[in-house]
Amino acid sequence: MSVTLSSSGAEFPRHRKRRASLLITLDLHKHLELAACLSESAEIFGQHRAHVTYLVPPLTFESTTPWRGLFVMCAR
């Protein structure tokens, strides 16, 4: 961004630029290795400090994966 110097040498932005919101969504569905996928995804998103909205179809995982615990695990 271009800057303007004041008489005291302080920098002020010449034009405040618009920022756009970025929403990242992770759509979950049945996957044989969901736990591993989710864990690795959480690691990747964590490395990039990405804020993610996890979209969950709850019955998909009810019988196979305790997904609530999985989320907690990934968050760690």
Added chain:
Amino acid sequence: MRSLGHSVGCHGLNHTEEEDLRRLESKQEFALLREATLILEDALGEPINAFRSPCYRISNRTLPILEELGYKVDLSVSPQHFPLFSSSLWSCGRMFSPRSPYHPSESSPYRRGSLKLLEIPTSCLLIPFAQASILSLPRMATGIMTKLLISEARRLGRVVVLQFHPESVVGKDDWKYPPLVWKDFLPIQSGGIGLRYRLIERDPVKVRELTDSLLLRLRVTPELQPLSVDEFLAGVPGAGELAGKDEVNLGSDEVSCSRSQVGRAAQSLP
């Protein structure tokens, strides 16, 4: 998760082929959405604000039902999403839907109206801004698509919405496909034509590299403010109470424009 800036939303109940909201009767659709919502809210101990239907399949009743169930945001519309490679060959309404967040009509999810629920369209330039698309495109095309969407969002006050699936973040070990056959060019039950799945890179090493590359590109773009849906809602003053007003403030710095401006801009897009 919330402390890390993440949110949880609803993505239907089962995400099976039978769960096509367009084909369910009104009572069935309400019961299904209500059950999914209650399970999630019960498990997480807090209200769920965001919804995306499985495979972007929604009926004209879906959004009023979501509003009745307390949702504040829907993410099931992907405007100007060319149907040939999409999840559904027969859903053309979204081809003409707005590209900016809008309050949808009670009779159609693809038109502006008076619902309090906010529709945040998934970014799209004929193909959706999804990791599956990015894994199918040459890097240069991905770069151009990303730049265009960011530029559009900044100039016109839109939101960049990027969609991932778990396997499109980490790839698949059994990624090698059988030889191409004529059936790959026909419509398939899950939507689109089979060929589209063959175009997607599945090699875990390459997928990881492409995912890192995309996320790094987004992370170092100072014009972007990464938010979860709940963070986005927190930045929208009176979210859910804006129906009928002319202006929708999108929550990030200085991103505010009138509906008429956005509407004119949307019409000028191909």
